[in-house]
Amino acid sequence: xxxxxxxxxxxxxxxxxxxxxxxxxxxxxxxxxxxDCYWRDLVAFTWNLRTMExxxxxxxxxxxxxxxxxxxxxxxxxxxxxxxxDGVTEGWFEFETELARGYGHIRLKNGLIWTLLTTMSELKGxxxxxxxxxxxxxxxxxxxxxxxxxxxxxxxxxxxxxxxxPYVLIIGGGxxxxxxxxxxxxLGVPTIIxxxxxxxGDSWRKRYKSLCLHDPVWxxxxxxxxxxENWPIFAPKDKVGxxxxxxxKVMELNYWSSxxxxxxxxxxxxxxxxxxxxxxxxxxxxxxxQLVLATGMSGKPNIPTFKGQDVFKGEQQHSSQHPGPDAYKxxxxxxxxxxxxxxxxxxxxxxxxxxxxxxxxxxxHIVRSDTLMDIGLGDLYSERAVxxxxxxxxxxxxxxxxxxxxxxxxQIPLYDKMRERDADFYADLEKAGFLLxxxxxxxxxxxxxxxxxxxxxxxxxxCDLVIDGSIKLKSGSGxxxxxxxxxxxxxxxxxxxxxxIYATGYGSMNGWAADLISRDVADKVGKCxxxxxxTPKDPGPWEGEQRNMxxxxxxxxxxxxxxxxxxxxxxxxxxxxxxxxxxxALTTPVYGLQERHHLS
Numbered sequence: 198x199x200x201x202x203x204x205x206x207x208x209x210x211x212x213x214x215x216x217x218x219x220x221x222x223x224x225x226x227x228x229x230x231x232x233d234c235y236w237r238d239l240v241a242f243t244w245n246l247r248t249m250e251x252x253x254x255x256x257x258x259x260x261x262x263x264x265x266x267x268x269x270x271x272x273x274x275x276x277x278x279x280x281x282x283d284g285v286t287e288g289w290f291e292f293e294t295e296l297a298r299g300y301g302h303i304r305l306k307n308g309l310i311w312t313l314l315t316t317m318s319e320l321k322g323x324x325x326x327x328x329x330x331x332x333x334x335x336x337x338x339x340x341x342x343x344x345x346x347x348x349x350x351x352x353x354x355x356x357x358x359x360x361x362x363p364y365v366l367i368i369g370g371g372x373x374x375x376x377x378x379x380x381x382x383x384l385g386v387p388t389i390i391x392x393x394x395x396x397x398g399d400s401w402r403k404r405y406k407s408l409c410l411h412d413p414v415w416x417x418x419x420x421x422x423x424x425x426e427n428w429p430i431f432a433p434k435d436k437v438g439x440x441x442x443x444x445x446k447v448m449e450l451n452y453w454s455s456x457x458x459x460x461x462x463x464x465x466x467x468x469x470x471x472x473x474x475x476x477x478x479x480x481x482x483x484x485x486x487q488l489v490l491a492t493g494m495s496g497k498p499n500i501p502t503f504k505g506q507d508v509f510k511g512e513q514q515h516s517s518q519h520p521g522p523d524a525y526k527x528x529x530x531x532x533x534x535x536x537x538x539x540x541x542x543x544x545x546x547x548x549x550x551x552x553x554x555x556x557x558x559x560x561x562h563i564v565r566s567d568t569l570m571d572i573g574l575g576d577l578y579s580e581r582a583v584x585x586x587x588x589x590x591x592x593x594x595x596x597x598x599x600x601x602x603x604x605x606x607x608q609i610p611l612y613d614k615m616r617e618r619d620a621d622f623y624a625d626l627e628k629a630g631f632l633l634x635x636x637x638x639x640x641x642x643x644x645x646x647x648x649x650x651x652x653x654x655x656x657x658x659x660c661d662l663v664i665d666g667s668i669k670l671k672s673g674s675g676x677x678x679x680x681x682x683x684x685x686x687x688x689x690x691x692x693x694x695x696x697x698i699y700a701t702g703y704g705s706m707n708g709w710a711a712d713l714i715s716r717d718v719a720d721k722v723g724k725c726x727x728x729x730x731x732t733p734k735d736p737g738p739w740e741g742e743q744r745n746m747x748x749x750x751x752x753x754x755x756x757x758x759x760x761x762x763x764x765x766x767x768x769x770x771x772x773x774x775x776x777x778x779x780x781x782a783l784t785t786p787v788y789g790l791q792e793r794h795h796l797s
Contacts (some may be wrong), residue, residue, distance in 0.1 A: 203279035206305055207288035214310070215271030215292070223259045227252050231309035235600035240317040240771045241292075241299040242266050243788040244778075246748040248600050248741040258788055265786050267295040274300075277591075285311065296321060296783055297774075302598040314598040317774050323781060325383040350449060357451050358483055363389040364780050366472055366485035368458050368713065371400040372419070373758045374491035375441055376765040379420050379448040380773035386780055389483065390491075391456040391474055397445040398438025399454075400493075406521035407545035408434040410762075411537060411655040413570055415578035417762040418589050419444055420769060431566075431657070461488060461714045463754060470754065487776055490709050491758040497708045499701045501533070505679035509697065516542060516700040522549025530554070531684045531692045533676065534700030535561045535631075536651055540659035542698060543668045554692050555663065556684070557672035560632035562653040564642050565622065568615050569655060573642070593767045601647065601728050601741055605640035612641035625664045632672050637732035646761075647743070649734035650726055651702045705797045706757050707745070714755075722750045723793030725757050736795055747772045749787050 217225035236249040242262050249255045271292045279288030286305040302314040326332050367374045370392025381388045410432045414424050445452050455477040462471050472483045498515040516538040522545045530546050532539050535557035546553040575581055577592040636645050645652045662668040674686040684692045711719035725745040731737035745757050747768040758772055778785050
């Protein structure tokens with residue numbers, strides 16, 4: 198009976214896998230995988246974020262990497278019991294490579310490996326100063342030249358960027374740049390974060406006043422400092438801004454606010470960037486070895502071009518510029534768009550007494566917040582999950598362990614259940630004329646986010662206003678042109694307007710590379726985000742990972758870091774380890790460097 202236990206099954210396969218890899222026996226290792234198999238590696242084996250699909254891809258990766266990586270000591274994590282259901286056995290394991298320690302997750306079917314996740318946890322000899330390595334803080338003893346912690350921090354802040362150069366420069370001081378900066382700080386990597394706003398958190402504070410997180414608190418923790426247990430489930434934007442400001446100070450980040458990047462260029466001979474910034478009116482030239490664009494998916498606005506925009510006499514704003522409803526009581530407002538920002542802005546304008554119309558040009562996926570929390574997130578990110586022993590790290594790794602190729606198969610049943618639970622709600626929306634969709638294959642919000650980063654709304658109340666007509670809805674027609682006082686649609690409808698808001702989303706992050714570096718570099722790197730699923734706004738070919746995110750790109754020493762709070766937290770670990778390894782001149786053979794298939 199013991200031979201059939203999940204623990205024994207995992208132990209047996211891990212033992213065979215470890216012995217095969219240590220012996221360099223690639224055939225023996227590959228034969229432990231079933232035909233339909235996936236190996237997702239986060240840095241440990243590939244120095245990349247890469248998913249190998251099928252035995253042939255696994256064989257190719259091992260043929261390229263095994264001799265250099267030298268994996269060893271595959272062993273089950275005894276603190277995490279193995280389990281299984283529906284013919285799948287799964288468990289957790291630890292391992293080592295020549296340069297690093299790693300952690301992983303494994304799923305077996307019929308005694309063979311179905312999915313394997315390997316992640317780099319830390320670099321040997323460059324571990325974070327935590328636990329038993331925690332810094333003493335106080336300087337005991339006697340020293341006439343003693344400097345206090347405050348004096349040391351002030352000296353570092355004065356010198357870095359002037360007398361000494363950062364190894365890493367992060368452009369963008371929002372949640373992504375801050376999370377990555379904290380990771381790099383703990384690894385001893387000299388880093389400067391530049392942010393054009395006056396204070397950390399201003400990228401949240403300066404958005405429309407009703408903005409709040411639509412993801413729940415358990416999903417949104419930053420590295421090292423989780424939100425308190427009494428933190429609200431959905432934090433308002435100004436509270437998020439204050440948390441980011443506090444975090445930046447407490448984590449001792451070198452954060453240059455009121456700083457704008459003017460230009461950047463890379464010298465292939467010196468392997469160094471020259472970055473010119475305007476720091477509160479002073480021009481400073483920085484020469485980092487690595488440049489990270491953490492300008493966010495929601496960074497470069499998509500502003501459509503319509504005939505007549507130059508003759509319209511009212512105001513025009515992108516949603517990122519919208520200050521809120523206070524100045525528009527009694528005004529006629531047309532919001533072009535029907536995703537998260539559009540719904541939030543429309544609801545706030547209605548509350549503020551505006552006459553607001555939402556123009557829906559294409560279908561939108563809607564999921565109610567309570568339903569998403571229960572069915573979509575409850576097992577990993579909820580109070581229920583915490584009570585069952587789920588940690589943020591474990592939840593992140595479980596989510597990461599599902600290969601993107603098959604993730605939709607796990608999502609479709611969840612969204613079928615949501616559609617059934619809220620059937621009356623969806624019927625009322627469609628009766629109001631709203632165009633609904635469930636993603637290209639019925640897989641819902643998460644896959645839409647991963648594939649295109651748009652096309653959905655998590656309903657926190659605005660849909661009721663659409664259903665009862667408080668928010669007027671015009672759907673199914675595009676914009677023809679603007680007149681002095683109206684938006685004219687292709688079907689001839691005129692929508693009178695004092696204000697037009699373009700809730701039309703954001704462009705690919707490589708647009709920032711075009712602005713800051715050059716169009717040639719942006720085109721060399723290509724489109725950021727998306728999986729290559731060949732669904733709307735995510736053109737093929739299949740990539741298997743997010744394009745250009747958190748990993749090496751075609752432009753040496755240029756990296757992209759972005760995404761929601763969950764992704765900023767999780768992937769900042771792997772990006773920071775890649776940067777630290779390069780600073781220490783460790784051997785980092787990259788397998789499967791991101792190819793460019795699309796310019797933007």
